[in-house]
Structures are given as structure tokens and as C-alpha cells.
Amino acid sequence: MNNEIRFQFLGGVEEVGRLSMVLETGDIRLLFEYGMKPGKPPSFPLRPPEVDMVLLTHAHLDHSGMIPWLFQKSDQEILTTRLTSEISNLLHKDSIKIAKSEGYAIPYSNDDIKEAKHALKPIEQDQTRNIGDNFEIKTHSAGHIPGSLMFELICDKKILFTGDFNVIDTHIVKGTNPINCDILFLEGTYAGRDHPKKREEIERELIDKIDEVVTRGGIAVMPAFAVSRSQELAMILRKTGYNVWFDGMGKKVAKIFLKYPRYLRSSENLRKALNKINMVHSDHGRKLATQKADVILTSSGMMDGGPVLSYMNKLKDDKKSAVILTGYQVPDSNARLLFDKGMLDFYGVHEKISCEVVYFDFSAHAGHSELIDFARKCGPEKVVLMHSDNRETLVEPLKEFTDVITPLTGETVEL
Numbered sequence: 001m002n003n004e005i006r007f008q009f010l011g012g013v014e015e016v017g018r019l020s021m022v023l024e025t026g027d028i029r030l031l032f033e034y035g036m037k038p039g040k041p042p043s044f045p046l047r048p049p050e051v052d053m054v055l056l057t058h059a060h061l062d063h064s065g066m067i068p069w070l071f072q073k074s075d076q077e078i079l080t081t082r083l084t085s086e087i088s089n090l091l092h093k094d095s096i097k098i099a100k101s102e103g104y105a106i107p108y109s110n111d112d113i114k115e116a117k118h119a120l121k122p123i124e125q126d127q128t129r130n131i132g133d134n135f136e137i138k139t140h141s142a143g144h145i146p147g148s149l150m151f152e153l154i155c156d157k158k159i160l161f162t163g164d165f166n167v168i169d170t171h172i173v174k175g176t177n178p179i180n181c182d183i184l185f186l187e188g189t190y191a192g193r194d195h196p197k198k199r200e201e202i203e204r205e206l207i208d209k210i211d212e213v214v215t216r217g218g219i220a221v222m223p224a225f226a227v228s229r230s231q232e233l234a235m236i237l238r239k240t241g242y243n244v245w246f247d248g249m250g251k252k253v254a255k256i257f258l259k260y261p262r263y264l265r266s267s268e269n270l271r272k273a274l275n276k277i278n279m280v281h282s283d284h285g286r287k288l289a290t291q292k293a294d295v296i297l298t299s300s301g302m303m304d305g306g307p308v309l310s311y312m313n314k315l316k317d318d319k320k321s322a323v324i325l326t327g328y329q330v331p332d333s334n335a336r337l338l339f340d341k342g343m344l345d346f347y348g349v350h351e352k353i354s355c356e357v358v359y360f361d362f363s364a365h366a367g368h369s370e371l372i373d374f375a376r377k378c379g380p381e382k383v384v385l386m387h388s389d390n391r392e393t394l395v396e397p398l399k400e401f402t403d404v405i406t407p408l409t410g411e412t413v414e415l
């Protein structure tokens, strides 16, 4: 007799953020991700039941942000890569700092973070683990950021949980490939949106824009996510000859990346890129950067904190300079306020920004058509759509070749 498979999303199924899911089959119960939705204040998934193991695809806070909280109640093992564990540890500590400085309730302590770190059950890409007699977990690269995983579960059925994934090669990681499965849990961050251009084309346009800004005597400020995007941009800028200054948590993340060369498309190229860049560690360095830099690469990507605000405070009236956004701007973020209204919130005070503001689509997610193509090539009986605020756009095209399930948070679904 086949065991039934049951799952319940604790969050993040009909929105991008705070992703978490419980999956049960036979006597095995697993928790996939336990994220937070960064915001003012951040929001969290529902409470999970006791589980046998936690599976974490990658370090981004919408997947990993609340993992330390789990350790207030009980101990469990976390199956993820060593790289993901190190980076999420860094992000968790930073979350406490942000909560303190913004005055939000702090959901966990530094001790919980330590426990989460020690609970690591390391697995690398393309490895297999057995749980119980009839259950196997296989890992695959998700092509999203260095060290990111897709989990394949092999029991009576083959189940694939994609986490966030990308199918194209970037400077930092290679894209992933479809995996044959019966049930596909598919992320849909970019549902309804296609990436309009090829990566090489966007890179060329980015460099043309920086040329224009530097030629007119301005500085190109690039607010970028500390994990993966800022390192990718450093690699793109490597051969351009610009005077690049690098500030914020991305520097630490870059060092961690270099400890795990197998997860980088070329650790050599990342190392070379970093060697050419001026690292900023102090206010004095920040002052020098605004005098000498062509490009300032800095966190935070959403401009809600981090050194980028001190640079913008200096450059806000400079029409020759430009802010170059390379990631999606979450609604309510400072980056969105800047893009839509030309304003920035400096810790409660809104100010007009005279710099040019431009956006280039450097996504680390599969676009709409790529999601459909990926799903088709996995050949599933059923697709469960998750991690998307626009799932409806995927339902009809997917129904042409498979059953589609769009569960709600808290709903238990039997397969």
C-alpha cells in the first residue's frame, strides 16, 4: 500500500516572503524552510509541529530568517550546505541588529542562533541521504545563489521542492536543469513577468550607463543585496577599469563564498574582481569613496539601512550621479520609494533625491516562461505553486500539461 503524502504551508505560499512548509508521509515529517518576510515590522510563518528534520534550500531571509526561533522549543537537525549555514548565521545576527535599531520585537536570541548553527547536518549539492527505510533525499544545485539547493524526495513518489531557482548562467553561478518528478513544488517569484533581455545585453547596457555617469563627472551608486548580487556585480565590473569601492556586508559574504569554490562558477574570477576593488571599512573610507570612486557598490539592496544611506545623504543633490538598482524593489521598501517617487526615507525623514535613478533586471529567479518550460521538462503529474504573489498567471499555461494546486497558508492538502 502506498503511503499518503500530506503537506501544509505555514507561510509564503501566496506571497513572496516567510516561506515554510510541512510535508508528511508514512511516519516521516519534514519542515521545508522557515523564513521571515522582511518589512516594517517583519512577519513570520505559522508555528510548526514537531518534525524529524528541517530542510533549508538557501540563506535568503525569506527562506531562513526564522530558523533560530525553532530552537527555542526543541532541537532538530538542519539539512543544508555548509555555505548556506554560514551565510544564514551572518544574516540572523544582522536581523537582531536591525530589529534592535528599528525598535521591533526580536524573535530570537544570539543563543538560539548558535544552536541553529550547531544543528547543521551538512549536505552538499548532488548528494543523497536516507531517512528511515524507504525515504531518500537527493540534492541538486538550484542555480539561484552559491550553495543553493533543490531537494528531491524519493519515496512512493518523486517529489521536487525547487526553493528559489534560476535556469540561466550568471557570472556567479551556473543555472540549474529540470529534474524528472511526479510532484513539483514550484516557486513563482517572477510569475507573470518575463526577463525582457538576455543577461549579456543587460550587462552591456549597465556598463554603458556607468560610462555615461562617470563621463559627466558623477558617481554610480549601486545598492545591492549582500548575498550574491554584490559579488556578481563586482565580477561584471572586473574588466571595466572603473575605480570601484565596496562597502557593507557583501564584503564578508564574498570572503565566505571564496571558502567554497565548488559553489562558484569561477572562484578565480571572483578573487581577481575583489583584488581590484577598494574595500571600505570606516567613515573615513566612505568619505574617500565619495571623492574618488566611479562606482560604489554597497548594501542594503532595498536601501532600508546599511552604508548606502550615508552615501546617498552626501550625494542626494548631485544631478550628475546616479543610483543604479539591479534587484526587484519590494513594495514599501526605500528602493521602491526612490524608483517611484524620487525620494528616500533617511531614518524617518523623507528627502528628495536629485540623482538619476535607473533599474536593470538582474534577477536570480527564473522568469515566467522559464518557470513553465522548467515545469514541463520535469514531467510532473501535479504542480504545487508557491512563493508567489501572482500565481494565477501560471495556472492556465501549466494546466495544459499537468494538474495545478494553489494551496493557501494553513490549508492541509493530501496528494
Ligand SMILES: [Zn+2]
Binding pocket: 058, 060, 144, 164
Ligand atoms: Zn532567494
Ligand SMILES: [Zn+2]
Binding pocket: 017, 060, 062, 063, 164, 189, 387
Ligand atoms: Zn525567495
